[in-house]
Amino acid sequence: MGEFVVRGGRRLDGTVRIHGAKNAALPIMAASVLASSPVTLEGVPRLRDVDVMIQVLTALGAEVAWQGRTLVIDPRGINQYVIPQELMQKMRASIFVIGPLLARLGHAVAVQPGGCSIGDRPIDIHIYGFSQMGAEVEESDMGTRLDGQLKPASIHLIYPSVGATENLMMAAARTPGETRIRNAAMEPEIVDLAQFLEKMGATVRGAGTSDIRIVGKPELEGVTHTIIPDRIEAATFALAAAATGGHVVLQNCIAEHLPGLVGRLRDVGVEVVEKEGDVLEVTAPEKYRATPISLHTGPYPGFATDMQAQFMAFLLRVPGVHIISERVFENRLGHARELRRMGAQIVADQRVALIYGGKPLFGGEVRALDLRAGAALVIAGLFAQGETVIHDREVIERGYEDLDGRLRVVGADIQPR
Structure with a gap:
């Protein structure tokens, strides 16, 4: 199995076209x-x-x-x-x-x-x-x-x-x-x-x-x-931009398909602007104010379980004590353990996670336990200090086409090996 090597600390800036779902x-x-x-x-x-x-x-x-x-x-x-x-x-x-x-x-x-x-x-x-x-x-x-x-x-x-x-x-x-x-x-x-x-x-x-x-x-x-645009891919790139204090324009992105996410990003100070032609512009602040966030996943139009892991990684950037309750799948918080390997302060069982945001992350060796968990580790690696090696790259590639190449276009330091 391959790996992604991510060197953190680079702000994302540019335009990404979202692929079909x-x-x-x-x-x-x-x-x-x-x-x-x-x-x-x-x-x-x-x-x-x-x-x-x-x-x-x-x-x-x-x-x-x-x-x-x-x-x-x-x-x-x-x-x-x-x-x-x-x-x-x-x-x-x-x-x-x-x-x-x-x-x-x-x-x-x-x-x-x-x-x-x-x-x-x-x-x-x-x-x-x-x-x-x-x-x-x-x-x-x-x-x-x-x-x-x-x-x-x-x-x-x-x-x-x-x-x-x-x-x-x-x-x-x-x-x-x-x-x-x-x-x-x-x-x-x-x-x-x-x-x-x-x-x-x-x-x-x-x-x-x-x-x-x-x-x-x-x-x-x-x-x-x-095929319609991939709302989970759009959320992943939006959260990557928000986690790095970046500015990303998402083309072929239907904002109506992201209920809950856009509002929560705005709540913590991220500027999200819907533009004509299915374009979403995401501009994040350099620093976040303390804003406790609580959410639970659920069937649409609830907060999508497929966005939960990526959102957890992003919350590590936001000062405050946050709560995520996973109500769709009983074993979908395994990425919390991998994030802890990078210094994240998270207390989690199978269904509920308590996240202490605003603390620094450090690069390390982690594993993509599933598709979205792997995407969360990529996001964490983008703002962590040092180098992060994410094993089982192929798991992430099940659901993201050329993820590393498209992230590099907007300024990320990520390489497959």
Whole structure:
């Protein structure tokens, strides 16, 4: 596994263009399975997780090719419904093809997905939804097998799971009749998927609310679609600028997709200005006043769990005693231990962290325990004194395309090795 070497103390200054959202691209790539003709996706980020999804689609019989930054998926050759176990274990998002396969072929076989260390993320909610639509479910040591012709249904999710909402939306899009999903997730990525499915010919109403209705069609057409900007990547660069006392202009950034973050940055003295053309300008002070911050993560529009680690790293720059409560995943504060290796004063258990901000950090050797934890360590390294070596660079590269190169453009001293 590789490393990032970060030398702190340099103020970020410049312009960054935000790439397409990984969390929108992956389910939309999976939804291409539903199409009867090729799908063209623009703005897909070149990431390790995207590469795994390409391998999944190829294993099922699709033809996938890059054309510059555009991804073309021809699903007409798909005739396999068993998702290779080695690919399922590499990336949790491989579960997204279950719904499309079930709707298209009437069968899907998968094992519990891997690729995640932040807590228990069972697929029970997905399976429950498919069973409500008439799928027969068989569990064995080999995994989960689903069979049957799907029927429209009214489904009430026990938790607003993003993945389950998306999987059921995709299955419903090719199931004639109206399917209703209550207590649905409301993330912007849900809306992007809904717009893609509508272009293909399905009718989707209520995406972005907790009550989604999908009227499916027996056949959906291939279309051209542009992936929305990555709100988590935008937050990461905004927090990196804020942590270094910098000034960064974020292009292709939708401020409305960052509820909670913009307000909290303003609360501690960061100037955040929304400009025309999806541009966000972030200007941080050299020093922060003492401002205690308390937040808890939650489903959208709450504070995103995927921003929590990066925000914790930033809070180490702000004098005061801060509290973060992680209410989405039970094991997502592991980065607190790694930050303590750099001198951070943090007291944390699995769910709650007490952060003593305004104290100096010092470079050291740390490890990226998961994707967003790794991004938090990069942010910490940018303002720590001395050199920070972040091991398991590949974990970070699952969700950030050319992170080191883009940070160098705005003044960071960071190198891969």
